Each structure stands twice: as C-alpha cells, then as structure tokens.
Amino acid sequence: MKSIRFSRSPLLSQPLPVWRRRVVLFFILGGFLVLIGRAFYLQGINNEFLGDKGKERFERVLDISATRGRITDRHGDLLAVSTPVRSVWAIPEDAELKPREARSLAALLGIDVRELNRKLSSDHDFIYLKRQLSPDVTDKVMALNLPGIHQKTEYRRYYPSGEVMAHMVGFTGVDESGQEGVELAFNDKLTGKSGSRRVIKDRRGNVVEDVGSIHPPTEGQDVALALDAKIQYLAYTHLKQALEIHRAKAGGVVVLDTQSGEVLALVNLPTYNPNNRVRLIGEQLRNRALTDSFEPGSTLKPFTIGLALEEGKVNADTPIQTAPGKFHIGPATISDSHAHGILTVAQVIQKSSNVGAAKIALSMTPDDMHAMFEAAGFGAPLKLGFPGEVGGHLRPAKTWRPIEQATMSYGHGISVTLIQLARSYLAFARDGDLPALSLMKQETPLASGSRLFSEKTAQVVRAMLETVVQPGGTAPLAHIPGYRVAGKTGTAHKVENGRYANKYVASFVGFAPVSKPRLVIAVMVDEPSNGKYYGGEVAAPVFAQVMAGSLRTLGVASDAPLTPLAPLPTDSESVREEM
Amino acid sequence: MNNWNAVARPANSEIDPLLLWPAMGLLFCGLVMVYSASIAMAEGSRFTGNQSAYFLMRHGIYLVIGLAAAAAAFQVPMRLWQQVSCWLFVAGFVLLIVVLIPHLGRSVNGAQRWIGFGPVNLQPSEFMKLFAVLYAADYTTRKLSDMASFSRGFVPMAGVMVLVGALLLREPDFGAFVVIVSIAVGILFLGGINARLFSALLVVMAVAFVILIWSSPYRRERIFGFMDPWQDAYGKGYQLSHALIAFGRGEWFGVGLGASVEKLFYLPEAHTDFLLAVIAEELGLFGVCAVIALFALLVERAFAVGRQALTLDRVYSGLVAQGIGIWLGVQGFINMGVNMGLLPTKGLTLPLMSFGGSGIVANCITLAILFRVDWENRQLMKGQSV
Numbered sequence: 030m031k032s033i034r035f036s037r038s039p040l041l042s043q044p045l046p047v048w049r050r051r052v053v054l055f056f057i058l059g060g061f062l063v064l065i066g067r068a069f070y071l072q073g074i075n076n077e078f079l080g081d082k083g084k085e086r087f088e089r090v091l092d093i094s095a096t097r098g099r100i101t102d103r104h105g106d107l108l109a110v111s112t113p114v115r116s117v118w119a120i121p122e123d124a125e126l127k128p129r130e131a132r133s134l135a136a137l138l139g140i141d142v143r144e145l146n147r148k149l150s151s152d153h154d155f156i157y158l159k160r161q162l163s164p165d166v167t168d169k170v171m172a173l174n175l176p177g178i179h180q181k182t183e184y185r186r187y188y189p190s191g192e193v194m195a196h197m198v199g200f201t202g203v204d205e206s207g208q209e210g211v212e213l214a215f216n217d218k219l220t221g222k223s224g225s226r227r228v229i230k231d232r233r234g235n236v237v238e239d240v241g242s243i244h245p246p247t248e249g250q251d252v253a254l255a256l257d258a259k260i261q262y263l264a265y266t267h268l269k270q271a272l273e274i275h276r277a278k279a280g281g282v283v284v285l286d287t288q289s290g291e292v293l294a295l296v297n298l299p300t301y302n303p304n305n306r307v308r309l310i311g312e313q314l315r316n317r318a319l320t321d322s323f324e325p326g327s328t329l330k331p332f333t334i335g336l337a338l339e340e341g342k343v344n345a346d347t348p349i350q351t352a353p354g355k356f357h358i359g360p361a362t363i364s365d366s367h368a369h370g371i372l373t374v375a376q377v378i379q380k381s382s383n384v385g386a387a388k389i390a391l392s393m394t395p396d397d398m399h400a401m402f403e404a405a406g407f408g409a410p411l412k413l414g415f416p417g418e419v420g421g422h423l424r425p426a427k428t429w430r431p432i433e434q435a436t437m438s439y440g441h442g443i444s445v446t447l448i449q450l451a452r453s454y455l456a457f458a459r460d461g462d463l464p465a466l467s468l469m470k471q472e473t474p475l476a477s478g479s480r481l482f483s484e485k486t487a488q489v490v491r492a493m494l495e496t497v498v499q500p501g502g503t504a505p506l507a508h509i510p511g512y513r514v515a516g517k518t519g520t521a522h523k524v525e526n527g528r529y530a531n532k533y534v535a536s537f538v539g540f541a542p543v544s545k546p547r548l549v550i551a552v553m554v555d556e557p558s559n560g561k562y563y564g565g566e567v568a569a570p571v572f573a574q575v576m577a578g579s580l581r582t583l584g585v586a587s588d589a590p591l592t593p594l595a596p597l598p599t600d601s602e603s604v605r606e607e608m
Numbered sequence: 609m610n611n612w613n614a615v616a617r618p619a620n621s622e623i624d625p626l627l628l629w630p631a632m633g634l635l636f637c638g639l640v641m642v643y644s645a646s647i648a649m650a651e652g653s654r655f656t657g658n659q660s661a662y663f664l665m666r667h668g669i670y671l672v673i674g675l676a677a678a679a680a681a682f683q684v685p686m687r688l689w690q691q692v693s694c695w696l697f698v699a700g701f702v703l704l705i706v707v708l709i710p711h712l713g714r715s716v717n718g719a720q721r722w723i724g725f726g727p728v729n730l731q732p733s734e735f736m737k738l739f740a741v742l743y744a745a746d747y748t749t750r751k752l753s754d755m756a757s758f759s760r761g762f763v764p765m766a767g768v769m770v771l772v773g774a775l776l777l778r779e780p781d782f783g784a785f786v787v788i789v790s791i792a793v794g795i796l797f798l799g800g801i802n803a804r805l806f807s808a809l810l811v812v813m814a815v816a817f818v819i820l821i822w823s824s825p826y827r828r829e830r831i832f833g834f835m836d837p838w839q840d841a842y843g844k845g846y847q848l849s850h851a852l853i854a855f856g857r858g859e860w861f862g863v864g865l866g867a868s869v870e871k872l873f874y875l876p877e878a879h880t881d882f883l884l885a886v887i888a889e890e891l892g893l894f895g896v897c898a899v900i901a902l903f904a905l906l907v908e909r910a911f912a913v914g915r916q917a918l919t920l921d922r923v924y925s926g927l928v929a930q931g932i933g934i935w936l937g938v939q940g941f942i943n944m945g946v947n948m949g950l951l952p953t954k955g956l957t958l959p960l961m962s963f964g965g966s967g968i969v970a971n972c973i974t975l976a977i978l979f980r981v982d983w984e985n986r987q988l989m990k991g992q993s994v
Contacts, residue, residue, distance in 0.1 A: 049798050050930065054911050057937035061904045064941065065897055067948045071855040072893040079856020082838070082849065087869050176654055231872030233652065 087229045088240060095221030097184065097205055098249035100198055100212070102258040103291075103470045108198045109212065111184040111205070115167035116160040121149045123177030123233055130175055137170050138162070155234070160203055161185045179234060186212070188303040190258065193265045196316040197256060197295050197468075199416075200303040209314065211252060211468065213416045221249030253470040255291035260284050260579045264294040267574040268552070272298050275557035275567050281318040282575060283451040285549040287540060289475045290455070290464040292413075293548070293579070295319075295448070319413070322421035322444035323553065326521030326564070327381045328538050329440035331457065331490050333390050334378060336401045338486045342392045345375045345489050351384040358432045363387050378493040379502045381518060383439045390438030391431060398434060399426035404481050405453040406463065407445050413468050421445040440519060447536075451551035453481075454538050457494060457515070458546035461487035491515055495543050498569075504537060507569035509577045511587035513543035516572065518564030523556070532556050537568035541576050544588040550576050624982050627909045630902040631960065631975050635671065637899065638883070638961030642667045645871045645886040646879035646963065663879055663963055670965040674972030681976035685994060686925045686984055689977065690749070693742035700739040703732035704775040719955065721779050731966035733776060733784035737935055738974050740772075740788045741795070745927035748799030752923065755800040762801060762809075765792060783956035787939050794934040795927050834952045850875040851882050851947050854889035855896075862892030879963045881955060884947040899961075900944065907937040913982045920988050925981040932978050935959075 071079065100109035117138060126134065126149065135142040138159040148156050160183065162170075167180045186201045188194065199210015206220070207213035224246035229237045264282040272280050284294035301313040315321060337343045354368030365382050377385035390398065402408065408423025422444040424433070436442045445453075448466070456463040464478030482490070494515035498507040503518045516539020523532040538551040552568040552575070561567055580587075646663035649656075656662035707713040707723050714722040714729060722729040747765060754760040769792055776785040797806055837845030837852065854870040857863060868889040871878045878886050887895045910933030918926035936959050943958045945951035957964050960971050984994040 046800060049800070050911060050915060053794055053798060053930070053934065054908065057907055057934070057941065058904055060937070060941040060945075061900050061907075063950070064900055064944050064948065067945075067950055068855065068888065068893055068896045068900075071852060071948060072859050072888065072896070076856040076859050079853050082841075083853040083857050083869070086850075086853065086874065174658065176652070229869055231648070231869070232874045233872075237869060237872060 087231075087237075088227055089230050090225050090227050091236070093224040093226060093243070093246045094184070094205075095223050095246035095248050097186070097201070098219040098221065098251045100219070100252050100254060102254055102256045102261070103293075104258065105253070106258045107189050108194050108254065108256070108258070109186055109188050112187045113164075113182050114161045114185040115164055115180045116183050117158045117162060117167055117170055117178065117180050119149060119156055119158055119179065120154060120177045120233055121151050121156060122154070124149050124175065125177070126175060130173065134158075134170065134173060134175060134178070137166060137173075177233065186303075190261075191304060192300040192302045193262055193296075194256070194258075195300045195303045196297045196318075197254065197261075198303065200306065209416065210316065211254060211415075214414050214468075215252050219249045219252060222247040255286070255289075255293060255467055255470050256295070257284075257293045257579075257582070259582050260575075261294040261296065263578040263582070264296040264550075264575045265298075267571050267578075268296055268298055268554075271554060271567065271571045274559065275554060275561060276559040277554045277567070278556040278558075279312075279317060280552070280554040281447045282553075282571065283318050283448050283551045284575065284579060285451050285455060285466065287455055287458040287546045287549055289471050290452075290466050290478070291471055292448070292466055292468050294575075316415070316417065317555075318447040318553075319415050320417040320419055320446070322419055322446050322449075323534050323555070324443065324521040324524070325440040325445050325450055325536060326519035326534065327383075327386075327439050328450060328517045328519035328536055328564075329443070329445075330378060330381065330386045330438065331494060331517055332401060332405055332453070333386050333398070333438040334374060334493065335457075335482050335486050335490045336393060336398060337374070337389045338489055339482055340393060340397065343374045343389060345373065345493065347374050348372070349374060349377055349382075349385045349388055351377070351382045351388075354384065356384040356387055356435075358387075358391075358435055361432045363432075363435055375493045375496060378490075378517070379496040379499075381439075381497075381503045386438040387435035390435055395426040395429040395434050398437065399423070399429070401481070402437075402443065404463070404479065405456065406449050407443065407453070411449060411452065411466060413448075413466060415468065419446060421449060440521060447551050447553045450536070450538055450553075451549055454540060454549045454551070456481040457487050457491050458540040458549055459487075460484040491543060494539065498539070503563070504539075504565040504569040506565060507537060507539055507573045507576075509541060509573050509580075511589055511591045512541045512577070512580060512585075513589045514541040514573070514576065515539055515543045515546075516569070518569060520562060520564045532558075533562040535562055535564040535567035537564050537572045539572055539576070541580060542585060542588040547583065547585045548576060548579055550579070622983060622986065623979060624909065624913070626905065627913070627979065627982060630905045630909070634899070634902050634906070634960040635972075637887075637902075638958075639664070639667055639671060640865075641883055641887050641890075641961065642879045642963045644866050644868070644890060645883055647866075648872050649878065652873065666965070667963050667968070670968040671972075673965075674969040677969055678972040678976035681973045682980050682983070684980065686922070686928070686977075686980060687994075689742060689928070689980075690746050690924045693739070693746040696739045697743035700732060700736040701772065701775070703730070704736060704772065707732050708775065708778055719779055719781065721781055729965065731964070733779070733781050734964070734966040734970040736772070736776075737784065737787055737791065737939075738970050738977075740791045741928055741931035741935060741974075742977075743768075744792045744795040745924050745931055748795050748927055749924045752799065755796070756802045758802065758805055762796070762805060765796060768792075781955065783939075783942065783954040786942065786954070787935060787956070790938040791931055791935050794938075795931045798930055799927060834949060837949060847876050847882070848949050848953060851885040852949055854882075854885040855948065858889040858892040858895070860892050861894050862888070862890045865890050880957055881943065881953075881962065882947055883958050883962045884944050888947070903936065903940045907933045907940075909933075910936065910978055913978060913985065916985050917981055920985055922981075922984070922988075925984060929978055929981045932974055935974070 097111045101107055131145055132142050135145040197210055199212040200208055201212050202208045207216035224244040226239055226243040227241045228239050231237055268280050268282050280298045282296045286293050295318055297317045299313045301309050348371045351372050352370045354365040356363040363383050365384050369380055369382055372382055372385055402423055407421055410418045410420040433442050452466050461480055461482035461484050462477045463481045464475055494517055496502050497517055498504050498514045507514055507516050516537055519536040521534045522529040534555050535557055536553045540546040540549045550572050552571045554567045557567045643664040647660045650662040651658055651660040713720045714724045722731050751761055769789055773785050834848055837848040841849040850870055868886050870889055871886050875882055910929050914926040914929030939956055939959050943956045946953050957967050987994045
C-alpha cells in the first residue's frame with residue numbers, strides 16, 4: 030500500500046466537519062452522565078431494596094447451641110456429659126473431587142467411595158458426609174484442602190458409666206435430643222435454649238462476619254438423679270452374675286431408699302452400651318423394671334394377709350387348714366408344692382402357702398381386695414415421668430370370680446412392674462405409709478405419702494416377713510450377717526398362649542435393717558433355666574449381696590450379731606415354696 | 609482552527625498530563641481492584657493453586673508486558689502505523705479465523721475466543737479492536753473524497769464489517785462485534801460520510817431492531833429479561849442481581865476496600881466483566897463516579913488530541929485518536945451499563961481495568977499510539993518534523 034502524504038493533499042482545503050466530533054463526544058459523555066445517574070439511583074435511592082436483597086442472600090441466623098446439661102448421680106458422679114466432636118459436611122455444587130481425592134476422603138471418613146459420590150452428586154446445598162468424628166480425623170480431612178468440604182463442631186453425648194446406667198440415663202440422638210431414659214424424660218430441662226447470631230456468609234458457607242448483636246444461649250441445666258452409682262454398680266454386678274449362673278433370659282433390680290422414696294438403683298439386664306449403639310436390639314433397650322409387667326407370684330401374699338389383719342378377719346396366730354395341699358374352687362384346684370397341714374397365718378407367709386392365702390382371701394370381698402391393691406400402687410403407672418412406663422394389669426373387682434380372687438391373693442391373674450412391687454413394700458418398711466418415688470435427688474425431706482395399712486398391721490406383717498429369711502422360711506439365702514432382714518419370695522409360672530408354660534419368674538422383695546428399715550430391694554429373674562427357679566434360690570442371693578453391699582456403702586448401723594446363718598439343710602425342702 | 613487546548617498546553621511538555629494521569633490512574637486502580645475482587649476466589653480455587661495473589665501476579669505481569677509494548681509502540685511514527693494498518697487488519701482477520709479452528713482455538717464457558725501459545729492465551733478480538741481503529745482511520749483517509757458516495761464510501765467498509773462480524777459472532781463475541789462496528793461507523797461518521805445516508809442507515813437499523821424484537825415475545829424476553837433480574841433472580845438474573853446488590857450495598861462511600869461480600873463467590877466474573885460492581889460495593893458511588901470521570905477525561909482528551917491533529921492537517925492521526933476515544937468510551941459505557949443493569953449482559957471487560965492479558969496489552973499499546981499522536985502534534989507545533 031502506498032502512503033499518501035496528506036500535508037500535500039488538495040483535500041485539506043476541506044476540513045472534516047467539526048459538528049460531527051461534537052455529536053460523537055456528546056453521545057459518549059452523555060452516556061457517562063446516564064451511568065452516573067443510574068449509579069446514583071442504585072446507590073443512593075434504591076440502596077435499601079438492594080441491601081435487603083443482599084441480606085436475603087448472605088445473611089443467615091445461626092443457632093448457638095446451648096450446651097446440654099450433665100446428668101449426675103446423687104453424689105455428682107458424671108453419668109452423661111457432652112464432649113465436642115466434629116462433623117464433615119459439603120456443598121455438593123462446589124465439591125468437584127478427582128477420583129483419587131474422593132478415594133482418600135472416603136477412606137478417612139470410613140465410608141464407601143460410591144456412597145461418597147452419591148452424596149456429592151445430590152442437588153442439596155448442604156449435606157453431611159459423616160458426623161461425630163474425632164478432631165484428629167477431621168484435621169486430616171481438612172489438610173486434604175478439598176473444595177466444598179467443610180467441618181463443624183458439634184457435641185456428642187458420652188456416658189462414662191456405659192451399660193451399667195444405660196436404662197436410667199438413656200441416650201440422645203445425633204442431634205443431641207433425648208431418645209430414651211432420663212435424657213428423654215428431662216429433655217427440656219437438659220437442652221436449655223439455643224441462642225442466635227446473625228452473620229454474613231460467603232457462598233461456600235463460611236462465616237465472614239457478625240452483624241448485629243449476639244443472643245447468647247441459655248445453657249441446659251444439670252440433672253442430678255437419685256441414683257447412687259456405687260449401689261447401682263453393686264446391683265448390676267450381682268444381677269449379671271446371677272443371670273449367668275442361672276442362664277436366665279432377663280432380670281431386674283430396684284433399690285429404694287425407705288426414708289426418701291428415692292430410687293437409688295435401677296438395673297435391667299440385658300442392657301446395652303449407650304456409647305456404641307450399633308446392632309442395638311429392642312430386647313436390650315427396654316427398661317423392664319418400668320415398662321414390662323409380670324405376674325409377681327407370692328410376693329403379693331403379704332398384702333392379702335395385711336388386709337385380712339386390717340379387717341380383723343385373722344391375726345398372726347389364727348390357724349389355717351392347708352391340708353391336703355389342695356383346695357378346690359369350682360372346677361379349679363389351687364395347690365401347694367408341699368402339703369403342710371395346719372399353719373398359722375404367720376406360717377402361711379413363712380412357708381408361702383397358696384392354699385392358706387387363698388382361704389384367707391376368700392374371707393374378704395373382691396371390692397376390699399381391689400381397693401387395697403389399687404392403694405398399693407398396682408394397676409396404674411407410678412407417673413415417675415419416665416418414658417414408656419406401664420401400670421400393669423388389675424381387673425375391676427366386679428369381674429372377679431372366686432377362683433380369680435383366690436389366685437390374686439398369691440399374685441397370679443394380676444401383673445405389676447418391678448418398680449411398683451418394690452415401692453409397695455415401702456408400706457411394710459415404713460409402718461404402713463406409702464410415699465411417692467423419685468428418680469431425682471431430693472433436697473427436701475420426704476412428706477409422708479398415703480396410708481396403706483395401720484402401723485400395727487405393718488409391724489405384724491414385717492415380723493412375718495422376717496421369718497421368711499430364717500430357717501424354716503423360703504429364703505434363708507436372703508440372710509445377711511449383721512442385719513435383720515425381712516422379705517418375701519415369689520416364683521411365678523409364666524403364661525404363654527393362655528396357659529402356664531414350664532417357665533418361671535423368680536423374685537424376691539425385701540428390706541433391711543428390720544429394726545429401722547433403710548432400703549427396699551426388689552430382684553426379679555426372668556426364666557432361669559439352669560435347674561433352679563425358685564425365688565428363694567435364684568433371686569434371694571442377689572438380694573442379699575446387693576443389700577449387704579449397699580448397707581455397708583451407706584454406713585447403716587447393724588442391728589444383728591455378725592453370725593452367719595446355721596448351715597443350710599441339704600434337704601432343699603425348706604427353701605421350696607409355692608408357685 | 610485554533611482551540612484553547614493547543615494554546616493552554618505548555619509547548620515544551622512532551623506528554624499531556626491530563627492524558628497520562630487518568631490513564632495511569634485507571635491502570636493502577638484496575639490492578640488494585642482486580643486483586644481485591646479476585647483474592648477470595650483465587651485462594652479458594654484449586655485452579656489457581658490456592659494462591660491469593662494469583663490474579664494480582666498475572667495482572668501485574670501483563671501490565672509490565674503491556675507497558676514495555678507501549679514503550680516500543682510509542683517509538684513507531686504514525687506514518688508507519690498508517691502504512692501497516694491494512695496488514696495489521698488482515699493479520700487480525702487471520703487470527704480471528706485461526707481462533708475458530710478446533711484444537712487451535714481455546715474455549716471457555718462455551719465461547720471460543722482464545723488461541724493457546726503454551727502457557728499464554730491470546731485473544732485476537734482484543735487486538736482486532738485496535739486494528740479496526742487503525743484500519744478504519746486509514747480507510748477513511750484514503751477515501752475522504754468518496755465519503756459522500758454510498759457505493760464507494762460506505763459499501764466496502766460495510767462488506768469488511770460483515771465479514772469480521774460473522775467471524776466474531778461465530779466465537780461468539782457479541783461485545784467485541786458491537787465495539788468494532790461502533791469504531792468503524794464512528795470513524796466513517798467523523799470522516800464525513802454522507803449525513804443523509806448515515807441517518808437513513810440509523811433509522812433503518814432502529815426500525816429493523818424494533819420489528820425484530822416486537823415480533824417475537826421470546827426474543828423480547830431474551831433482550832429485555834435483564835431489565836427485571838428479580839423475576840428469575842436465582843436463574844437467568846443471578847449474575848446481574850448480584851451486581852445490583854453490590855451497587856446497593858456500596859451506597860455513598862462503599863463498604864471499604866477489600867470488604868466486598870459479593871466477591872466471596874457470589875458474583876461471577878468479579879475480577880473481569882463485573883469489576884465495576886466490586887468497585888461500587890467497596891468504594892461506593894464515590895468510587896464509581898471517579899472511574900466514570902477518569903474515563904470521561906480520557907475520552908475527552910483523546911478527542912482533543914485528535915482535534916489538534918486535524919488542525920495540523922494530520923487526518924490519519926486525528927481519526928486514530930478519536931477512534932481510540934470512541935473505543936474506550938463505547939466499551940467503557942457498555943461494560944458499566946451492563947454492570948448497572950442498563951444493558952444486557954454481553955461479556956465485555958472494562959478497558960484498562962479488568963483482568964485479562966490480551967486486553968491489557970492491547971489497551972497499553974492503544975494508549976501509546978494516542979501518546980504518539982499527541983507527541984507528534986507537539987513536535988509539529990514546535991516546528992520540528994516527525
């Protein structure tokens with residue numbers, strides 16, 4: 030191309046039109062003015078609307094979680110405490126991992142890589158990859174420096190006493206809300222109230238800054254249970270041994286403080302480890318002492334006798350003919366496992382005669398017996414505030430036929446929970462007064478409850494119950510050196526499909542020291558299957574071990590010489606009882 | 609034709625400070641704001657190796673290269689520029705073809721605008737804007753006497769623009785197309801193209817545009833959808849709604865340098881096409897007005913330099929200077945208008961400020977040519993030859 034020298038061009042005589050430059054410049058500078066106007070509108074006039082739109086997108090109200098209260102035993106030993114853990118979460122949209130990165134992440138989190146990829150391909154904005162990890166693991170995850178992968182601190186409940194306390198304390202779910210036990214029953218108190226803060230977040234979910242004031246959380250309150258960890262541990266250990274020895278299916282122990290009505294121990298087996306609830310089955314989960322009722326058997330006889338004494342039908346020495354060990358009511362027959370002949374009322378208790386109890390029961394009206402059972406706390410839940418608590422089964426008096434009234438006198442045709450049974454014996458230990466129970470530690474002394482028996486009746490029955498653990502009674506194995514012990518055995522035949530099967534529930538309920546009762550302990554062993562099944566053989570030893578250990582722990586003064594019981598007769602007849 | 613600028617300027621000054629300082633100000637502001645806008649994104653991205661200064665480093669290197677290229681370009685006499693302008697335009701045209709060849713052209717977000725040379729990506733359309741200025745000025749200078757003629761003055765340039773437009777729209781790079789057409793039409797207009805022809809052309813284009821839009825609700829929605837970004841604020845209006853929120857949050861004096869929230873992954877392209885939104889949020893209306901004022905000053909000075917060249921009978925230089933003014937003005941206006949929701953989103957950077965290697969280098973060379981025109985003016989006024 031040839032260059033043209035314009036300085037010599039003839040065209041220069043015609044300069045380019047000046048107005049055109051002005052027009053172009055006018056439009057461009059005018060455009061800039063429009064921009065300034067628009068910016069003024071956006072930043073000076075419409076800024077509030079736009080600011081609100083911005084808040085919608087970046088501002089979030091975050092919960093500041095309240096620390097969940099601790100659960101302790103009566104002495105302040107920790108039973109449940111929240112410990113910090115970390116959770117790893119992701120924004121799937123941001124998380125574009127190479128296959129190698131996905132593999133190492135999955136390995137650290139302990140999940141399958143396909144599972145990880147499935148989570149990361151979801152269309153949620155936020156997804157947990159794995160929760161409740163230890164800080165070392167999440168530190169390693171964060172060190173991978175992967176896009177869209179984040180962590181946050183949460184709390185995890187830790188139960189230092191593990192399976193020993195499991196049924197009482199219960200546990201929380203992954204969001205720290207109570208699922209079972211005290212954790213559920215007192216969830217509101219333990220949870221507290223979470224606070225909040227308003228923050229600006231970047232699009233990846235990181236908090237950039239706080240805006241406005243922070244509302245601090247109200248921390249959850251601690252709950253102090255009435256439980257005594259030492260007594261609970263004793264009960265757990267001895268019950269566990271007994272279940273192993275007798276190859277029993279299940280069992281329970283309840284320890285009550287007679288002075289305060291506090292539940293000092295409550296153990297069920299089988300149990301579970303609340304810190305590791307993988308492979309947890311319903312069997313382990315049930316707090317049987319509160320949620321399962323069973324036919325208590327002879328442990329109810331003292332109530333029948335107590336009512337008969339109260340109504341003046343009999344006294345302790347009234348002779349009852351129990352020969353020939355059978356008693357016909359219509360087509361049905363009540364039998365003792367051993368025929369005894371004439372027994373005093375006290376001996377009916379000591380030897381646990383079904384015939385004797387039935388004959389005494391039939392001297393009273395169904396209404397009176399029903400009223401007494403009801404007053405003893407049977408047939409309705411105790412309302413301890415515990416989840417899943419049941420009341421057992423007590424049929425209305427007007428439906429009772431004589432045979433039913435007779436069997437109920439020795440604890441068949443009626444069902445109770447172990448805790449109801451334990452509580453009812455407080456009436457004998459407290460001279461007829463039956464107080465409410467408490468799962469919580471009580472600061473104020475107990476007000477008296479309702480009166481079940483007169484003081485005299487209670488004392489007379491107490492004396493009868495003391496003979497049960499003496500030679501000639503059904504439970505000499507419940508004897509404790511150094512303390513006077515009273516109690517009653519029970520051996521109930523289990524009903525399966527409407528008939529009595531060859532399976533038993535062995536139980537023993539008693540209290541000590543008799544001179545000034547301090548503890549009531551009820552022991553129940555379900556389906557002992559290693560030959561022995563009588564309450565006196567299976568449940569009474571557990572009672573004795575737990576009672577002896579607990580009284581020592583509490584420093585209760587002894588009220589009997591420290592002599593062991595006379596050697597047991599080899600003939601097992603003396604420990605037999607009726608069913 | 610005398611004017612006050614020529615008189616007011618000290619004759620012994622080599623470089624116009626009113627041209628130098630706005631240009632340097634915009635370049636420097638751009639560097640700072642590119643860093644601010646990209647810092648979080650660079651730190652949080654695997655692509656950048658999580659280096660927060662990734663974009664700062666690159667933008668700085670581009671600036672150094674650009675300034676070196678500018679120093680070299682400044683040494684080139686305008687006469688030489690005019691001689692090679694046709695060839696430069698042809699070279700640019702070839703590059704626009706190369707960029708469309710599979711494997712040679714690189715594609716980002718569905719737009720094939722880059723040619724890869726190892727680690728460096730060249731964006732031909734950025735240089736094509738400069739070549740278009742040089743070419744249109746040369747074309748107009750050569751055909752000054754034919755400017756009144758439709759067939760000899762207008763049609764050849766229109767044909768060239770159709771070819772270039774077809775290539776640009778293939779990428780697609782609609783923004784560059786608009787800028788290059790504006791440059792060509794603007795220079796033709798300044799060069800004296802028949803006014804009636806020009807007005808008729810404008811009217812025909814406007815009518816055709818209106819008919820096209822109103823005949824199809826779909827197209828209408830496509831074009832005017834940007835006017836109400838809140839209708840689909842999390843979909844099509846996502847980017848614009850975040851840009852507008854950035855403006856609104858900035859208010860008078862901004863939230864402070866570095867304190868933008870929008871740049872924290874909300875606003876896409878914060879360091880390139882939407883840099884002004886970050887400026888608006890961090891520096892407020894004050895910052896936005898400062899940027900607009902610097903651009904206005906630059907455009908005004910470019911026109912003044914051009915005017916002065918024309919008074920010195922240097923038509924080519926004058927048209928180049930004014931063409932540069934048109935380019936910076938139009939592209940700046942479109943980019944800022946897009947940021948503020950006045951214009952539909954069309955992938956154009958803010959000249960001299962936004963991140964982008966080809967853009968920055970091309971902009972620096974462009975400024976050097978403007979300074980060259982000014983310098984030659986001064987030499988001539990001092991009676992020296994150039």
